[in-house]
Amino acid sequence: MMSKFMMSCEESRHICDKAQYQEASTWEKIKFKCHLFICKVCKQHTITNSKLTLLIDKIKTSTLTSSEKEQLKSSFNKELQNHQ
Structure with missing residues (x-):
């Protein structure tokens, strides 16, 4: 049985994604940090x-x-013509 602070790597990856979009709760972030401390793959x-x-x-x-874009395209075409 996992303790309150432990989570699976699958759950960790999910919380990682949520945290990047500011959707993870404080408790999820704490558990996530604990998991990262011991799991090099998730880190x-x-x-x-x-x-x-x-x-x-x-x-x-x-x-x-x-x-x-037009200016870049024009410059590219000029350079292309110079090298042909």
Whole structure:
């Protein structure tokens, strides 16, 4: 039987996802931190998941406007022609 502080790796991954979207309760976060202290696999999953979330957020904030896309396309075509 698991204690109040222990959880399965499956539950840990679920809470990891909830925590990144600020949907995890305080108690879930405490249990999750206890699990990460002893489980290296879930700790690595959490690190990877955090990096992925940061990359996705970075992509969302760095989208190009239509004029920037056209300018980039034009520059690309010019470079392509220069190398042919």
